[in-house]
Amino acid sequence: MQDSCFFTFNEPIDTNELPQQFTYPFYYTPHKLCIQALKQLQQFILAYPHWNHDFGIDHIVEGSNVGKMFGVLVVQNTANELGFLAAFSGKVGESQVHPHFVPPISNIMESGSFYRKGEDELKLINDTIYSIQQSDEYLQSVEIYKTVCSESETELGEYKQKIAANKLYRKSLRESISHTNNEPQLLQQLAKQSSDEHFAYKQLLTQCNKKIQDALARVQLFTKQIDELKLLRKQKSALLQQHIFDTYIFRNARGETANVRDIFATTEFGIPPAGAGDCAAPKLLQYAYTHNYTPIAMAEFWWGQSPKSEIRKHMHTYPSCKTKCEPILGFMLQGLDVEPNPITQKLAKHKVPEIVFEDDAILVVNKPADMLSVPGKIEAESVYSYFQAQYSMPLHMAHRLDMSTSGILIIAKTFDVYTNLQQQFSLRTVHKQYVAIVEGVVTQDSGTIRLPLRVDLDNRPSQMVCFAHGKPAITTWKVVERMQNVTRLHLYPHTGRTHQLRVHCAHSQGLNCAIRGDELYGTPADRLYLHAEHIRFEHPITKEHMSFRVECDF
Template sequence: MHLHMLTLFPETPAHGDIPAVMPSPFLNHPHPLAERAARMLQQRLSSAGDDMNRLLSTGTGKMFGVLVVRDQAGHIGYLSAFSGMARGSWHVPGFVPPVFDESLHQSFLPAGRAMLTKLTEQISQLESLPLRAQLGHQISQLQQQRQDAISALKQRHRSNKEQRKMQRLQLQAVACDEREQRMAALALASQHDKREATDTALAWEQRLDAIQQQLETIEQQLLDLKSSRSEQSRALHRQVFGAYRLHNFAGRQQTILHFFADSTPPAGSGDCAAPKLIHYANQHNLQPLAMAEFWWGPSPATGIRHHGHFYPACRGKCRPILPFMLEGIAVEKEPCFGAATHAGELEIIYEDPYLWVINKPAGLMSAPGKEVEDSVYSRLCQRHPEYPELRLVHRLDMGTSGLLLVAKQLRTHKQLQKQFIQHRVEKCYEALLSKVLPAEPAAGEINLPLRVDMDDRPRQMVCHMHGKPARTRWKIIAREQQTTRVHFYPLTGRTHQLRVHAAHRDGLNAAIVGDGLYGDSGKRMLLHARSLCFTHPVSRESLTFETAAPF
């Protein structure tokens, strides 16, 4: 039954080429046998006359995956999958089908979508209702008229008040009886003005209230419809994911909802290539051996994906479910970020009673993580218990080497951080990029707003709608045979800013050498914080420090 999905290798892999234990799907680079299978699929995708390739060519790239498997007869081949849909279809010849139960989806999905469409149409009709616009316009006009009328009335009342004040002064020379009568008349006039102001405000309020009540009735209907649509959407969302029943090799099964008990599963959960491949292998008694996922086609406008590059399974949608799906077979332990580092010693560039300037080695975290304690902060705390208030003023990524500023007291920390917030600290980084950049322009500025990729933390992504401003000046220092050496001058300090601005298609489109998150892994990421200039928080002296890049 599975033979039309299983692609055999032209030559049976040697025993030594087959992994004894399945590598973790969260590795940055796949096992050589999985890479070999991926290259075969890529060759198929590159075939100009391939009908399947034309079907998948949508103008945007897509994530593909392969799973090397052994069938019950001992044959070794690979399964192919793509993430999501291909041109509106879940099914393409030669690629495994989706995980969900399609018949179950069809039992409720059309009716659910029809209900959402109907609610959306009702909302659209109410939002574009002529009466709604008319009422809003009338309210605006009345509010302006009320403001003008009340302003004119207040001006008249102020004038009346000034006249009464002058009259009271003039009455000081009038006989007592007459003065009392005329003073009483002035008091009545003052009370009349107050009543007129109150009555006028009330009259305008009543006129506005009558129209506002009509508008509020429409707005409440809109709120009720939108609330109903949200509830229907959430309920349909849960129904959809209830049809994703995941099986594992230990004989257990769960729906995707089980793994997102505290929240709604992210859109697309279960539709990535990895769960499709593992699910198909489980259902057809195929033993998973190794897996690889790669991006094929133009880079996306948001995240960092490059044509033909390999990527680990995503952490947002796949990390919660893949360990369960792989239960029952031997799988290597998922790599722990920063756990196996052998970073060198801290080099103290400068020290005084208020601060340190550290030359951080690559491979050492700035602050402790959830699973890794070793860091610049931890080492300094252990060596200097006499400074219980010491704090990092800023941070460098684990793979970045170079200058790091540390305050010994909270007051110093606050003063130095203020300089960073106000962009009064000058920083320069040196990096080696994985491509040869054109000679022109030799310098420039990148302005791409960034936010965290919620589906694949800790990756960052470009987002013009919700991202925080991120600006970087850059300058070419040297162009080599296959690389380019640049200086980066960050004008903002966003997470992974330089790495994303280097790798993104709208930035320099050249990942930093050794950056396994946004490019290809290496012994280390070739990014170095080479200079730092700031004002000393006590002496007010301008201090500049430099360290040469160790690459």
């Protein structure tokens, strides 16, 4: 019986040019077989009748989760026939299952599943909580409590004012009756008045507190029920989540299996994030392993409207996400001969940074592209380590450039110099100019981009636009030259956020033109075409205005 999820290529393919190794999913250039599969799948998606979902391809659709990530996995079956499998991340049109696309790892959304039953139980609890909170009895008890508190506060306040006024009056009386014959008797009367007033205030305070406590007790009859229901909801939700985790069991090429909880146990947070295992890549590999298909190559692409925060462009290919997929794919790819991480392969091991200027206080250097500014988690070679090996005193990096970015860096030779430079960067008195080549023709001549940024928690180290929680990020830009399908720009960052220039160029609310060679926000190339060309600052010791320029090599 033919597998409905196995797509045969509708155009001739060259079986002699199969990749020697499987795709490294977190940084890749799609193999020609994947490109052919992508084009065929995209035509299939356009004609697909089952979606019941608007991807917002040629118009704006309000809401989230409009566009979707799709993936293809080129495979070979037991008859040595080549074809491909297709998948989408999450769900489309409120369904995880669509004909001809591989199913989810665990179809928890199907009717009658434990998840649906658990959802119904949680919904019943939520509905009960809501009905209590909206009931006339509860709302009336809350209003009575607020009224009693307000009236008690007013009554006690007014009585305090009366006591204060009487105290001033008694003080004036004491001064006027001084040295009169009946002074002792009058003073005794005034003291008794003061004592009576304070006693009366305590009685009033006791009465008010009792009324408040009685009103609060009526409210707590309801809040106790609500708190008990919330605790029950929390317990049931936790049990449901554990049950979900128990159904996500992944396979690898060795035939081994692992539970999603075990896979994430050694990660930073120790537990799977929401949606772990629902992305396209794990679904594709799982289906291949369970149906005796040999994985050949894989690629993922975005289909539809770009989200407002992340950088996703219609029909562009993207790497697998880090937070959700990296631990899972790290297990699932075991047993396959996978390409080495191109990031580590492209590190500028044979290039060295050049000294542009040096004195007793600072080093100004030109960093090569694909060299780290400071040592990384897996790569120790960096601009810092290169120069630190040559100097006896401890050096301090005044600022950093992305690994892929080339250009000017300042290194401080003392901590005081470092502190001074840091203050200049903090006060934004350091002037920086970058040169970049972006994909596409920028029609305007200049402008300023203001898009706040924060880290993409699901895909570190990528950054995303976030107006709610992002840090302010401002970039001024100017067109230098328009060429065929590309534009050369000067970029002037007023803030120093991670990946600021790259995101501001690529984002749909920025220039909507990714920097050439940007593997995170655009398309990989021989290098990232971004260079820190010019810097101007005040010398920390001499107070001279220092200015340096290093021309780019592109």
